[in-house]
Amino acid sequence: MKPGRELTFDDMLEYVGREATRPPEDEPPLPMGPYPEGGGDAPPTDGGCGSGSCGCRTPDPSLLDKKMDRRGALSMLFGAAAVGSQALSACSPTSLASAEEREAKLLEWEEYFKGNCRLMSEEDRERTIERLERLAKLKDGVDVRIDGTQAHPEVVYGYAFNISKCKGYRNCVEACIQENNLDRATSAQYIRIFEMDGGTSMDDLDHGDASYHHEVPAEGAFYIGTQCFQCANPPCVEVCPVGATWQEPDGITVVDYDWCIGCRYCMAACPYWARRFNWGEPEVPARELNPNQHYLGNRARKSGVVEKCTFCIQRSRKGKLPACAEACPTGARVFGNLLDPDSEIRWVLENKQVFRLKEDLHTEPRFWYFLD
Amino acid sequence: MSVFRSGLLLLPLILWGCGDNPPETAPAQPAEIRGVVPEAGDDPVRPDIAPGTVHAIEEAPGLASLAADTARGWTGPGGHPFEVTLRTPGRRGHLSNRIGMETFDLTARVTNRTLTQYPCTSCHEGLVDMADRVADAHRNIQPVHPARTGATCATCHLPDSVQYLRLTDGQAVSMDHAYQLCAECHQGETRSWAAGVHGKRVEGWHGRRVIMNCADCHDPHRPALESRIPYPGPVLPGPGGGPP
Numbered sequence: 001m002k003p004g005r006e007l008t009f010d011d012m013l014e015y016v017g018r019e020a021t022r023p024p025e026d027e028p029p030l031p032m033g034p035y036p037e038g039g040g041d042a043p044p045t046d047g048g049c050g051s052g053s054c055g056c057r058t059p060d061p062s063l064l065d066k067k068m069d070r071r072g073a074l075s076m077l078f079g080a081a082a083v084g085s086q087a088l089s090a091c092s093p094t095s096l097a098s099a100e101e102r103e104a105k106l107l108e109w110e111e112y113f114k115g116n117c118r119l120m121s122e123e124d125r126e127r128t129i130e131r132l133e134r135l136a137k138l139k140d141g142v143d144v145r146i147d148g149t150q151a152h153p154e155v156v157y158g159y160a161f162n163i164s165k166c167k168g169y170r171n172c173v174e175a176c177i178q179e180n181n182l183d184r185a186t187s188a189q190y191i192r193i194f195e196m197d198g199g200t201s202m203d204d205l206d207h208g209d210a211s212y213h214h215e216v217p218a219e220g221a222f223y224i225g226t227q228c229f230q231c232a233n234p235p236c237v238e239v240c241p242v243g244a245t246w247q248e249p250d251g252i253t254v255v256d257y258d259w260c261i262g263c264r265y266c267m268a269a270c271p272y273w274a275r276r277f278n279w280g281e282p283e284v285p286a287r288e289l290n291p292n293q294h295y296l297g298n299r300a301r302k303s304g305v306v307e308k309c310t311f312c313i314q315r316s317r318k319g320k321l322p323a324c325a326e327a328c329p330t331g332a333r334v335f336g337n338l339l340d341p342d343s344e345i346r347w348v349l350e351n352k353q354v355f356r357l358k359e360d361l362h363t364e365p366r367f368w369y370f371l372d
Numbered sequence: 373m374s375v376f377r378s379g380l381l382l383l384p385l386i387l388w389g390c391g392d393n394p395p396e397t398a399p400a401q402p403a404e405i406r407g408v409v410p411e412a413g414d415d416p417v418r419p420d421i422a423p424g425t426v427h428a429i430e431e432a433p434g435l436a437s438l439a440a441d442t443a444r445g446w447t448g449p450g451g452h453p454f455e456v457t458l459r460t461p462g463r464r465g466h467l468s469n470r471i472g473m474e475t476f477d478l479t480a481r482v483t484n485r486t487l488t489q490y491p492c493t494s495c496h497e498g499l500v501d502m503a504d505r506v507a508d509a510h511r512n513i514q515p516v517h518p519a520r521t522g523a524t525c526a527t528c529h530l531p532d533s534v535q536y537l538r539l540t541d542g543q544a545v546s547m548d549h550a551y552q553l554c555a556e557c558h559q560g561e562t563r564s565w566a567a568g569v570h571g572k573r574v575e576g577w578h579g580r581r582v583i584m585n586c587a588d589c590h591d592p593h594r595p596a597l598e599s600r601i602p603y604p605g606p607v608l609p610g611p612g613g614g615p616p
Contacts, residue, residue, distance in 0.1 A: 173605070
């Protein structure tokens with residue numbers, strides 16, 4: 001490919017074909033495409049057409065001679081094409097595209113070509129987090145902090161729910177919605193509180209009412225809450241055809257929202273109704289948005305992907321309680337580290353009679369119920 | 373209902389069939405209550421996790437500003453000491469809307485509602501004659517708990533030093549350590565509370581273990597949690613709340 005020439009589609013095909021026959025390399029993938037530095041406050045290009053700094057110019061062709069994987073090459077080529085077309089329109093006097101819009105488009109391109117979260121290098125992960133934070137600023141005008149904290153090697157989270165304490169106030173539901181930026185338009189909720197008639201078998205949720213709305217606690221009723229139980233043997237992970245959901249070393253089952261294809265197999269496989277599907281782009285008012293986010297937790301989801309409770313991964317991995325446990329006004333929720341013999345959750349397991357829902361399915365939930 | 377079983381034995385300041393016998397022994401002077409400022413790296417629960425290492429879990433940020441004191445006479449799981457929240461008037465309630473924010477404050481739902489007149493010495497000086505019915509100043513107190521147990525004001529409050537509570541042996545206890553008084557009747561609940569099953573741990577599951585005081589959740593004079601309209605539930609297809 002000759003330097004200084006406009007890229008054509010044939011060039012791309014030629015490059016991709018050449019790359020595909022190249023033996024695999026052990027080196028980490030190269031940085032993908034041009035990227036604004038210093039947080040990207042300055043527009044990626046300034047100056048007019050022909051000034052040399054205009055975005056209409058093709059990227060330095062020497063970049064193309066460097067070794068990179070197929071995904072990186074595609075990203076760079078298509079990214080360059082996108083920048084070119086955007087910059088062309090920017091150069092015309094009738095264009096309304098601002099520098100922010102061009103930058104957002106470019107970042108979206110790069111996001112589109114990123115890999116599965118589990119296959120990313122440390123550097124890749126940092127860069128995608130930077131991009132997502134910048135995109136949130138550009139598109140929605142909000143400052144978010146996306147966290148990438150990894151699992152602690154000595155921690156496996158466990159949860160216990162005291163049925164005799166729960167009064168059905170649903171403060172946990174409210175806190176969960178606010179903490180996890182759940183869609184306000186469809187009233188998505190991770191937590192279900194079932195109102196059960198006294199005398200009903202405690203694990204017979206088919207006879208429970210999750211949509212009660214009257215003064216609680218009702219006479220003679222008891223309340224039992226469900227959410228994702230973070231099973232040790234999760235059927236939802238088994239059925240995912242693309243590896244977009246997996247169990248972290250600390251026991252939390254997470255979803256890579258950028259890898260999920262929305263087939264909803266996991267929702268069918270979960271025996272506890274724990275997963276939620278985004279039929280549209282989740283709507284969260286900017287003033288209610290929780291800016292403290294985690295890449296695998298409460299960051300912005302998109303339309304057509306599945307999401308779920310993560311025991312508030314953005315909080316629990318920093319030593320805090322999940323929002324539901326913190327908000328519960330009755331103290332019915334106990335959360336802690338199962339590997340710590342002195343933790344409260346271990347005290348519950350050793351001193352109380354506990355049970356789990358649908359134990360015969362061998363899903364091994366890490367969520368126990370008990371009575372006083 | 374378990375709320376009745378888990379009620380506490382703090383008794384009202386208003387006069388309710390008041391006893392006229394002040395404690396015979398002179399009350400021991402209670403120790404001064406101070407908030408404990410955490411030292412960096414001081415982790416009594418998980419000393420095996422060295423501070424500053426890559427894998428160390430951060431301590432919840434709100435703890436540094438939270439006033440707490442070590443619980444006296446009680447230990448948690450594994451025999452570890454723990455701390456109880458102190459009354460800190462002016463803090464936001466734990467049902468705050470800013471539940472997910474870093475600047476989240478909590479403690480003491482009761483504090484702002486029933487301890488608005490604390491400290492007692494702003495009105496009372498010296499011996500308070502509990503036989504004298506001056507309930508007008510404490511009209512907000514609903515004496516459900518003493519009515520059920522047959523207790524009087526002086527059962528729990530020291531007449532000559534109303535700032536303090538009175539144990540059955542006449543010893544004075546600060547209101548910040550009211551669990552010592554509650555434990556005299558509600559032993560099972562207090563044991564569960566110390567173990568972390570009854571009541572709430574605040575801020576974090578890791579690091580300093582600070583749990584809420586009995587009266588942070590229960591109004592001592594009316595300990596049962598109130599019934600109210602819940603937060604709206606989900607919109608579900610079909611009766612009984614089928615699959616989402």
